[in-house]
Amino acid sequence: MPYPMQGLPRQVSIYEVGPRDGLQNESAVVPVEVKAEFIERLADAGHKIIEATSFVHPTWVPQLADADELLARLRRKSGVRYPVLVPNERGLGRALDRGVDEIAIFASATETFAAKNLNRGLESQFDMFEPVVARALESGVRVRAYVSMCFGDPWEGPTPVSQVVQVGERLLGLGCYQLSLGDTIGVGTPGHVTALIEAFRSPERLAVHFHDTYGQALGNTLAALQAGVTTIDASTGGIGGCPYAESATGNLATEDLVWMLRGLGIETGLDLGKLVSTSVWLAELLGRPSPSRVVQALSKG
Ligand code: HMG
Ligand code: MG
Numbered sequence: 001m002p003y004p005m006q007g008l009p010r011q012v013s014i015y016e017v018g019p020r021d022g023l024q025n026e027s028a029v030v031p032v033e034v035k036a037e038f039i040e041r042l043a044d045a046g047h048k049i050i051e052a053t054s055f056v057h058p059t060w061v062p063q064l065a066d067a068d069e070l071l072a073r074l075r076r077k078s079g080v081r082y083p084v085l086v087p088n089e090r091g092l093g094r095a096l097d098r099g100v101d102e103i104a105i106f107a108s109a110t111e112t113f114a115a116k117n118l119n120r121g122l123e124s125q126f127d128m129f130e131p132v133v134a135r136a137l138e139s140g141v142r143v144r145a146y147v148s149m150c151f152g153d154p155w156e157g158p159t160p161v162s163q164v165v166q167v168g169e170r171l172l173g174l175g176c177y178q179l180s181l182g183d184t185i186g187v188g189t190p191g192h193v194t195a196l197i198e199a200f201r202s203p204e205r206l207a208v209h210f211h212d213t214y215g216q217a218l219g220n221t222l223a224a225l226q227a228g229v230t231t232i233d234a235s236t237g238g239i240g241g242c243p244y245a246e247s248a249t250g251n252l253a254t255e256d257l258v259w260m261l262r263g264l265g266i267e268t269g270l271d272l273g274k275l276v277s278t279s280v281w282l283a284e285l286l287g288r289p290s291p292s293r294v295v296q297a298l299s300k301g
Pocket of ligand 1: 055056061091092106184241
């Protein structure tokens with residue numbers, strides 16, 4: 001029996017990042033056929049948007065070096081979108097060759113993370129992204145943008161709200177349909193989330209992307225929903241992290257999110273049982289239990 005709260009949306013889109021954000025950070029090499037099965041199981045559980053992989057430099061993220069092969073073998077389900085991460089024109093070319101129709105670029109709100117993750121500066125990252133967005137849009141490809149380190153950065157400390165807004169509005173101005181606010185190292189708290197969202201011109205074009213390092217992801221999600229955001233990034237099983245920010249741990253687990261939304265009476269279209277059994281299956285293959293509290297609770301036998 002749901003217990004709704006006032007001021008929340010009736011429907012929420014979950015943007016699933018497990019196959020990309022989750023698997024980019026695994027020390028074990030996950031075979032391409034396991035990745036394909038993972039994505040197919042997520043679609044079967046009702047996911048409508050699954051970020052499938054990254055067309056980044058293969059030596060920077062060897063875990064996803066099989067992106068071309070993965071897309072070649074993936075059995076797509078109709079009505080499901082399979083965006084991929086793309087940093088530059090080389091990555092876009094590879095994605096277009098695979099028939100991709102939706103990409104996500106990923107900028108940094110801080111100078112240090114731009115250097116570590118992109119080998120660029122806060123300003124020069126735009127020299128890389130601008131031609132990617134222009135060419136993608138010309139080719140009829142939808143573009144989402146991330147901005148990372150929105151709340152704090154391991155090297156620079158707390159990130160000023162104005163700095164995030166400056167980078168984020170500029171990305172939206174390029175023609176990206178949505179901006180996902182990344183708490184890469186999970187340090188944000190709910191009041192900070194509200195302040196950041198309110199500092200943007202259009203909350204309806206925002207999504208949130210919380211890593212759960214400090215256990216704040218669900219509380220932060222509720223704050224984001226109250227501030228008008230209706231797209232939440234999550235990773236089935238709570239896997240995730242960023243190889244270029246050691247303090248980044250797993251993403252908000254999709255199962256934990258679905259549990260909370262279901263309790264609030266908010267529709268997601270996802271089958272929680274199928275998500276949990278997918279996470280248990282993947283955890284066995286990865287050789288460690290899922291960090292999701294809901295997966296742990298529901299899989300106790
Ligand atoms: P770079 O070394 O500056 O690249 O890396 P470059 O432009 O100087 O090119 C060097 C060589 O690499 C060239 O080859 C390029 O063709 C090749 P050469 O001409 O010398 O033979 N190259 C490529 N090859 C294949 N695919 C490509 C590609 N690009 C260049 N795409 C670059 C710059 C951006 C490529 C590199 O820094 C990179 O790949 N970074 C990605 C790091 C990454 O994936 N991090 C994790 C994702 S971000 C994240 O997780 C955060 C997020 O979840 C949100 C949050 O949590 O906050 C999204
Ligand atoms: Mg992330």
